Each structure stands twice: as C-alpha cells, then as structure tokens.
Amino acid sequence: MSARKLSAWQLHPQLAEDTHPLAQFGLCEVRLMDDANHPWLILVPRIEHAVELIDLDEPQQTLLIREVDRASRALRAAVKPHKLNVAALGNAVPQLHVHVIARFHDDIAWPRPVWGMASAQPYTPEALIRRVELLRSALEA
Amino acid sequence: MSARKLSAWQLHPQLAEDTHPLAQFGLCEVRLMDDANHPWLILVPRIEHAVELIDLDEPQQTLLIREVDRASRALRAAVKPHKLNVAALGNAVPQLHVHVIARFHDDIAWPRPVWGMASAQPYTPEALIRRVELLRSALEA
Numbered sequence: 001m002s003a004r005k006l007s008a009w010q011l012h013p014q015l016a017e018d019t020h021p022l023a024q025f026g027l028c029e030v031r032l033m034d035d036a037n038h039p040w041l042i043l044v045p046r047i048e049h050a051v052e053l054i055d056l057d058e059p060q061q062t063l064l065i066r067e068v069d070r071a072s073r074a075l076r077a078a079v080k081p082h083k084l085n086v087a088a089l090g091n092a093v094p095q096l097h098v099h100v101i102a103r104f105h106d107d108i109a110w111p112r113p114v115w116g117m118a119s120a121q122p123y124t125p126e127a128l129i130r131r132v133e134l135l136r137s138a139l140e141a
Numbered sequence: 142m143s144a145r146k147l148s149a150w151q152l153h154p155q156l157a158e159d160t161h162p163l164a165q166f167g168l169c170e171v172r173l174m175d176d177a178n179h180p181w182l183i184l185v186p187r188i189e190h191a192v193e194l195i196d197l198d199e200p201q202q203t204l205l206i207r208e209v210d211r212a213s214r215a216l217r218a219a220v221k222p223h224k225l226n227v228a229a230l231g232n233a234v235p236q237l238h239v240h241v242i243a244r245f246h247d248d249i250a251w252p253r254p255v256w257g258m259a260s261a262q263p264y265t266p267e268a269l270i271r272r273v274e275l276l277r278s279a280l281e282a
Contacts, residue, residue, distance in 0.1 A: 087228035111232035
C-alpha cells in the first residue's frame with residue numbers, strides 16, 4: 001500500500017471541531033466528545049468514504065466490534081456508568097463514526113437518548129485535562 | 142447442552158409487545174418494530190441475561206456484527222433509505238437489542254434520531270402484512 005493511499009483518510013472537520021483525540025486503535029481514531037454532560041467516546045474508522053457500517057468489509061467490521069468492545073470496557077472502568085449506549089447514526093455528519101456513551105440514571109437526558117436533549121456543555125480546560133488523562137489511561141490498559 | 146439450557150432465553154415482554162417476528166438468524170431474533178413512521182428492525186441476541194454489547198463474548202460479537210450487516214443490507218434493499226441508523230441503547234428495555242432503522246430525508250424525525258420524536262404509529266393490518274412480506278423476503282435473500 002502506498003503512502004499516498006495510507007494518508008488519504010481525513011477526519012471530518014465537524015468531528016475534529018466537536019471532539020478531542022484520545023487514542024489510535026488499529027482501525028479507529030478514538031476521540032472524546034466535548035460535552036461535559038456525558039462521558040462520550042467517538043470511534044472513527046480510518047476508512048476513506050465509509051458512511052454506513054455496511055460500507056466496511058467483513059474483516060473491518062470484525063475489527064470495529066472488537067474496538068467498540070475495548071473502548072466500552074475502558075469507558076466503563078473509568079466512569080462506572082449504569083448503562084452504555086452504542087450507536088452509528090450519521091444523520092448530521094456523514095463520515096462513519098460510532099458513539100459509545102456512558103449513561104447514568106441521573107444524567108441530564110436519562111432515560112432518553114442523548115442526542116438533541118441538551119446543548120453540548122464544553123469542558124473547562126481543567127476538567128478536559130482530567131477527563132482526557134483518565135480516559136487515555138483506561139484506553140491504554 | 143441440555144434442552145433446559147437451550148430454552149432458558151426468552152424475549153422480553155416489552156419487545157414482544159412492540160414488535161412482530163420476521164426471521165430467526167443464528168444468534169438473533171429479527172423483529173419489526175410496530176411503528177409505521179419508520180421501517181425499523183430490532184435484532185435480539187438469544188443470549189440469557191445479556192444487557193450490554195460487552196456481555197457477549199468475542200464469537201458472539203462477531204456473529205452479531207455479521208447479522209447486523211445482513212439485516213441492514215436486507216432493509217436497504219427492501220426500502221432504499223437515504224441513511225441507516227444502528228444502535229444498542231437499552232435505557233428502557235434492559236434485554237440487549239440492536240435497532241436497525243431506515244431513515245429518509247423526509248421522515249418525521251429527520252435529521253434527529255427517531256427515539257422520542259413522535260408517538261409510535263402502529264401499522265394497519267393490511268400495511269403490516271405487506272411490510273412483513275417484503276422484509277421477510279429480503280431477509281431470506
């Protein structure tokens with residue numbers, strides 16, 4: 001595979017704006033949604049032009065579910081939620097991405113899904129640093 | 142494995158009430174959500190006590206993503222949506238289930254997720270029969 005081929009994938013500008021980098025898995029970029037309302041990971045497969053899960057081939061799908069499992073376990077270990085929500089929607093941002101969200105019975109949207117329930121509340125710089133450190137350490141474990 | 146072990150899994154009563162049977166895959170029951178607002182499949186792994194995706198072991202997760210792929214392709218072939226939404230939420234019904242929803246740019250909730258946007262609109266008997274026939278035929282293809 002040429003270097004040109006390897007470098008063709010780029011993170012969608014909207015995802016870049018809404019999230020912070022946490023880790024690189026074999027298939028996915030793992031990012032933190034900048035919304036202090038919910039501990040919220042975004043996994044973005046580095047596959048050019050992928051929009052739907054079914055745009056991934058079988059080995060890529062298998063890798064994706066492994067990485068969703070790994071990210072989910074890390075998120076659970078880090079923040080001990082009551083429930084996990086996992087979703088590939090993409091109605092607003094077409095680049096394929098998977099939400100992995102820690103939910104609590106007393107969070108701002110419970111028991112409804114998080115999307116559209118409350119405006120995103122960006123982390124303060126201090127809270128962002130703490131959250132990123134906690135999650136990076138869990139994702140590397 | 143004993144017959145008792147094999148028969149221990151049961152569909153959650155709320156899922157039984159909200160959906161109609163479409164197909165049995167190797168891991169999952171495939172059901173139709175009784176909401177004419179959206180062509181909407183529910184895949185329910187026949188694994189006792191599973192609540193989260195991470196409650197499935199690795200072979201079960203791999204099978205699940207294969208069956209989500211198969212169901213997604215069937216749904217796309219049957220109703221030709223603009224987008225697919227795939228999600229495992231489970232905030233209301235704890236039994237692990239995966240939503241596979243066909244979305245259209247002019248559907249009642251677009252571009253928002255479907256949950257909580259509009260009351261479910263049960264199919265008329267005639268529309269239900271047509272929808273079930275169409276989807277069963279696509280799922281068997």
